[in-house]
Amino acid sequence: MRRNWYFLLPAVFTSIFWIYAFYLEFFNYPNYVFARFHLDPYRTAVIPGLITAIYVFFRTRAAGLKTPVVILLLLFCLVSIPSGLSAMGNVLARTALAARGPGYITAKAMDTAYGSDYKFLDFVQSYIKNPPGVKVAIPPMSLPWRHTGDTYMAASFLYPAVVTHMATGSAFIMISSEADGAGYRLWPDFSLPAKKIIIYDWVSGRGVEYPGRNWNPGEWQARHPWGLIIPRT
Amino acid sequence: MLNLFGFIALISLALPGFLLNRLIMGRRPVSVALALSWLSGSLLMTLLIYFYNYYLGGALNLAVIWGIYSVSALVLFFLNRHWEFGLPDFSFKRHRFLVLILSFILIGEITSCFYPVTDWDAVTLYDFRARIMLHTGDIKTALAWVNMPGYPMYTSLLHYWVYANGLWTAMPVYPLFTFSLAAGIYFLFRRFNRPGISALVSLACILAPKVFENSFIAYTNLPYAVFLILGAVYIFFWTRTKYFPDLLMGLIFSLATFWVRLFPFALVSLTLMLLALPLIRKNAKILAVLAFIMFFVICFIPAIRPVAGYLKWAVYQYYLPYTVIFAGLFIYGLFNRRADWYWPLFYTGCSLVLLIGTYIFSRQIPGYYQGIPDAVRRMTIFINLPVIWFAAGLLEKAKP
Structure with a gap:
């Protein structure tokens, strides 16, 4: 049981970190995080996915789930969690930008496009x-x-x-x-x-x-x- | 105030859609009819507006489109009169994961009300046609004005609907497709699995590459993918249960893809209706293997090889690890008696259509296709969802 916490806490903290990285990326401009911190959030977002996968592995093994089901859940963690963190960062950034009003967003969006x-x-x-x-x-x-x-x-x-x-x-x-x-x-x-x-x-x-x-x-x-x-x- | 009315008008497309779904689905639980109500409503209303203006020649304005809306809703309500209309049996606690996913999409929907349409294809075509219709009240003028008249009018008419109702931007249209996909897949998968697993499958589908990000892009790729996949899911159910309303919904959604974009991928799901025949169903595994081999053989035909190489790089490598997961599941399925071969056949069929279609396109405009890998990736955002359904089939507990 204690071992679960060893992985759950890092999974939560790294997820928050990557959500914030994606938030910065979407709030500012594409490639902002790499330009500023030399970290590519898209390539590295598999890290929280991996930690969550290890956590899920121990949980599912303890629950006695069948091997194919465990494999599918691990694949879900590795593939979908990075996309999920990106989606959360995106929505958070959009919310923060929306708070500045449509005039600000229109200028920013049109400027980015054209x-x-x-x-x-x-x-x-x-x-x-x-x-x-x-x-x-x-x-x-x-x-x-x-x-x-x-x-x-x-x-x-x-x-x-x-x-x-x-x-x-x-x-x-x-x-x-x-x-x-x-x-x-x-x-x-x-x-x-x-x-x-x-x-x-x-x-x-x-x-x-x-x-x-x-x-x-x-x-x-x-x-x-x-x-x-x-x-x- | 006008913006709020426009937003409500956009959501209100769900009403005729719900009545239509209820009419088709009959006694089935209300939840699926409700989940797909906006999607069906948008389809019905755009087709009616198009028919009224293009074929009957009536000018379009706010009063006319609400007239069409009211008449269609009243007719559908009258046709539905023998069904009882109670509140759906929906427990927030039981479906908490779905509520969480949908709330997240709804936040995206609200933020979209602040964003303008900026994507090139939308600015120059889909949204432009809507603005011309708003100015002239005529679809034919809009089609004559733009340089690409062959594109179907579905999203342009949705843009027109929101603009005519006073909303300043058409961006809130697109997260509603993700909403429909998430809710639709949840309730459809829920037919034979637990809410938690259904939520996981639904989440995996909206988090497949490029699906969620297309909620904020005014292109037709997401609407196309949503109609195609939901149509394929309904046909999948029909091949197993022979429940007629499933076939009807599958046909409507599959054929609706031609109203969104003129891509032929829906022909695959329509062909897979043959799996309802016992003889074909019995030999589905052999057919899947043959289709897979045929795909590889075609890839090595000298004339097609450059196109196959391009698609390998532009689509299948780009969508890693889904391609590898599919290959792994395919091999696993060969040794698993319970595997359903509908989704491998759908994936392979779509790959064949993609290969042949790109080859034909490459003959029409030589070399051009190589310069637009992003377009082919957008076009194929649905290609990973059959992999998820194939994988999810392994979690199946009982037959639907």
């Missing part, structure tokens, strides 16, 4: 003010424009505007300095006559307007601008 690019897409959507079917030209669907050049993503963010990769005939042309996965390359990389250029200010979240100015990429190259061009037709 960086800050979603803020720019939200700005474009609010600027064009929803006339259904208005055409917005976006950069080509290739790197470095991972998000701003993504037809599917831009179509979703800019709905009900229609997204196209053709500048000709578009009511708006997106300016993107996104450099994700490849070197910086300003788009549009060609000159065009414009009624207005709107440059997105990342600090205030608003657009700074330059009316009656044609688009010439050479002039803007060094400023890494993001924004919109209203072309002169």
Whole structure:
């Protein structure tokens, strides 16, 4: 009986430790625990599972259970307990994050998924003010424009505007300095006559307007601008 | 306030689902009907909304969808009138392990109300279609707008339901699938085992790789896995008991998978209905061995070998130790007279479908499949659950 406690207490304490490690992982960002403490919680979570398995082994042997049943219970400890600890850490982290309100979580979740690019897409959507079917030209669907050049993503963010990769005939042309996965390359990389250029200010979240100015990429190259061009037709 | 109404509206899908389950299951205990009520309700309501808009051409709005809800609930209530409706015989003390598991999932459900939809596939397809429907009230416009019109509408219509009812995010939809899986498996396994063991099997199922984490991802993989596995479980019961409502539930859930994603894995459980025939059942062990050998032979066909190598790495090695446990149980089953071969056949059948399906996909877009191992892992999150059921079969005390 005393031997049970030798394993039960370590099983409980190590489980709490790994739940906390997973909590940190889910609360902060993927790979946080390894980056901070050089401990991979996913690979090492089998430790509390193993200790619990030893405890279960002694308990089931004392209870006189059949060998296949004991083996299955041990496998459950080794396989499911690590997943269970991860799930508990996940739910705890989600609860702690939820306590900060949907605004905080939305910003954090969107930032994790798309960086800050979603803020720019939200700005474009609010600027064009929803006339259904208005055409917005976006950069080509290739790197470095991972998000701003993504037809599917831009179509979703800019709905009900229609997204196209053709500048000709578009009511708006997106300016993107996104450099994700490849070197910086300003788009549009060609000159065009414009009624207005709107440059997105990342600090205030608003657009700074330059009316009656044609688009010439050479002039803007060094400023890494993001924004919109209203072309002169 | 609107958010609370939206949340209640989401949960309220359980009412027509419960009435539908009760109608099909008849005198069986209320607990299973209740456990799977949300799942059946979501299926019924999405199909009715789709039929009303796509085939009858009626515009969708809040009044219309609640009209459809009310009519279907009233019709089902009328059809159920000969059954007695009492409170289920549910003892919290007796089912304390299940209550603990479900409470844990419910905490996840509540936290989901604070999270936005961020996953790429959802943002660009499933959730996007729901937002278009909210704007236009029309499914055909939504299908025409998105670039991938071939995907079934199930989760998009669920998103539409929550948005139309004022909930700002559709994320609370997904933990409800884990809830249904946990509660459904518990009460189904409970038919022939103790509550403690049933809770252990239920827990093992939701803690299988990628299942629980998909409760917080707005993809179709978890709904697909839940329908597929519950359908397979019901067909498994039917092959043993020949109880007609089990067959009906199995067929509904298996066919429902095609309403979630167009993957053909449900064909395996539908084929395994043949195990109800005494001749096939008698030779199930030989069939399982033959299917296993056939799978390996196909793996070594030169044209398929690269695909098999890829799946070995992307799926079977990734899901270790489940693959090894399955192999061990398979060998153990060969020497155990009591082993039921339904689950090994299901596992091998799904593996065959996966192999052939990936091969066909690799012919359509050469090389592309190798770049998306995460997608094939998500697609096959159900593959470890038959292993758990096969193992749990060894704990069986009596026939269901």
